[in-house]
Amino acid sequence: MAKCLVLGGNGFLGSHLVDSLASQGHTVRAFDRFSRDKKFKAEGVEAIAGDFMNRHELNEALKDIEYVFHFISTTTPFTAENDPLIDIETNIRMSVELFDECVKQNVQKVIFASTSSIYGLDVGDEPITESVIPEPVSPYAIGKLAIEHYLHYFKHKHGLSSVVFRISNPYGERQAPNSKQGVIPIFLEKIAANQPITVFGDGSMVRDYIYIKDVADMVAKSFEHTKHHLYNLGSGKGESLSQIIDEIKQVVGREIQIDHKPSMSTFVPRIVLDSGRFQSEFDMRPQVSLRDGIKKTWDYIESRHEQS
Secondary structure (H helix, E strand, O other): OOOEEOOOOOOOHHHHHHHHHOOOOOOOEEEOOOOOOOOOOOOOOEEEEEOOOOHHHHHHHHHOOOOEOOOOOOOOOOHHHOOOHHHHHHHHHHHHOOOOHHHHOOEEEEEEEEEHHEEEOOOOOEEOOOOOOEEEEHHHHHHHHHHHHHHHHHHHOOEEEEEEEOOEEEEEOOHHHHHHHHHHHHHHHHHHHOOOEEEEOOOOOOOOOEEEHHHHHHHHHHHHHOOOOOOEEOOOEEHHHHHHHHHHHHOOOOOOOOEOOOOOOOOOOHHHHHHHHHHHHHHOOOOOOOHHHHHHHHHHHHHHHHHH
């Protein structure tokens, strides 16, 4: 079994990945600030509290590690939009320092969580394959693409193996509603608190939503055996914001107050991923439907509100 380090191991993506890796029998070390209670449920996970911006702490976390899962981000699409320099000075710079440390410590492979928004504005109506040339327009996506390119550099310069997963729109339990990322949990949190939801634009923006545990399982079961450097991970189905709201209404069984605001010019109107490369190589597909995933997320959020 592999010795794995999950950077951002107490975050939304990372904590579910920690659980999935542990369930596969791997030795798992989770690196995060751990400013909140541990989100992951797996037993026997080594939790290391540290700051991604501290190279010494990263260096310590990398000792005796074979596989590094770079699932940490210091920004969101909203925060990067408001101050692109933060993304450059934190995410991009520290990712380069991380890869340099991985080379020094003989890490076998880096697995990087990228984003579907990397493809940009003019992607057409068909699901996007990995052959589409990225033309990102948002600072967050530009930063993700830069990190992807640095992985290419470290592969050719130093022989550091890596694989990139461009993930569509993951949603589910443990997603922080105050991060301004992830419309489904954000909407559900607002509804649970009897507050109106905010929709940017007219509700026609289309995204490809995938349940978080499906993402974590697909990554955990494939990372050792990848044949390509790049994979899309999505459901392959596009849902507009209006359709998402309709699905939520069916799950929560109540009317929803909606505030409409103008969308930003860098918002991509439509992104649906073609995950055929991954599915044909590993014979794995998302298992949880949108309705069921929203229900699981709603049950989780309701239970938290009842406990508070």
